[in-house]
Amino acid sequence: MSGELSPIDKAKFVAAKRASQFVEDGMRVGLGTGSTAAWLVRCLGEMVRDDGLRIKGVPTSTRTAELARDVGIEVISLDEAKWLDLTIDGADEFDGELNLIKGGGGALLQEKIVATASDQMIVIADIGKEVETLGAFPLPVEVIPFGWQTTQALVEETLISMDVLGRTSTLRMNGQVPFITDEGNHILDLHLNRIGNVRQLALVLNQMPGVVENGLFIDICDAVVIGYGDGRVEVRDINEGTVATERLDFVESDNLFSDLGD
Numbered sequence: 692m693s694g695e696l697s698p699i700d701k702a703k704f705v706a707a708k709r710a711s712q713f714v715e716d717g718m719r720v721g722l723g724t725g726s727t728a729a730w731l732v733r734c735l736g737e738m739v740r741d742d743g744l745r746i747k748g749v750p751t752s753t754r755t756a757e758l759a760r761d762v763g764i765e766v767i768s769l770d771e772a773k774w775l776d777l778t779i780d781g782a783d784e785f786d787g788e789l790n791l792i793k794g795g796g797g798a799l800l801q802e803k804i805v806a807t808a809s810d811q812m813i814v815i816a817d818i819g820k821e822v823e824t825l826g827a828f829p830l831p832v833e834v835i836p837f838g839w840q841t842t843q844a845l846v847e848e849t850l851i852s853m854d855v856l857g858r859t860s861t862l863r864m865n866g867q868v869p870f871i872t873d874e875g876n877h878i879l880d881l882h883l884n885r886i887g888n889v890r891q892l893a894l895v896l897n898q899m900p901g902v903v904e905n906g907l908f909i910d911i912c913d914a915v916v917i918g919y920g921d922g923r924v925e926v927r928d929i930n931e932g933t934v935a936t937e938r939l940d941f942v943e944s945d946n947l948f949s950d951l952g953d
């Protein structure tokens with residue numbers, strides 16, 4: 692990559708860089724998916740290479756697995772790890788209780804399984820991801836391809852009795868063909884605008900035949916590291932009830948910026 696990082700990439704990078712400081716020698720770490728998580732993987736790769744950090748990474752997508760291997764992180768499966776010390780991942784939205792919408796990158800199923808199998812989950816995000824109420828970002832719902840249109844009709848019908856503002860959905864596409872997840876499924880993006888009761892919606896969606904998982908992450912995230920375009924980072928820990936702000940110094944000529952990827 693040449694030239695300066697955009698403020699949004701700077702924000703994503705500083706969030707990832709700060710979060711990498713939570714990773715300790717010997718940890719089994721869940722590695723998220725998306726552009727912010729990709730920064731994290733690069734930062735960890737640098738720590739493995741330059742500082743001798745020894746970690747085992749469990750990626751949440753084939754994309755992240757490839758990147759992790761490329762930067763020298765030892766990759767193992769969740770079944771090999773069994774349980775993780777920490778997962779660090781991006782998010783599409785987070786609210787004041789650190790409930791999340793995830794799945795913008797289509798990896799919500801593995802992301803939720805991995806985050807749930809971790810002692811701690813930390814979200815890394817630019818400040819633009821913070822919302823008062825979840826739902827402006829379309830809610831991804833992973834559905835099996837068999838009868839997906841019937842599942843979509845059922846989902847939309849169910850939304851009539853839910854506390855949401857919008858009730859339409861679209862099949863996620865990859866060009867001219869439906870997007871296929873790592874698990875071979877499709878994704879319906881629900882255009883809800885505002886979700887009044889996230890717990891109820893998450894439960895109801897997951898009870899429907901054909902729905903594999905939804906992108907609402909409730910009571911899973913422990914802390915969020917928020918990056919700003921000017922290099923500030925804020926760490927909010929929901930369990931400790933603490934908020935700390937600092938500024939990270941970094942050099943844009945760093946090797947890390949040579950390949951933005953994702």
Ligand SMILES: O=C(CO)[C@H](O)[C@H](O)COP(=O)(O)O
Nearest residue numbers: 725726727781794795796798
């Ligand atoms: O949930 C995700 C992938 O399924 C991502 O974490 C989410 O979409 C955020 O992505 P980015 O860091 O690129 O903004």
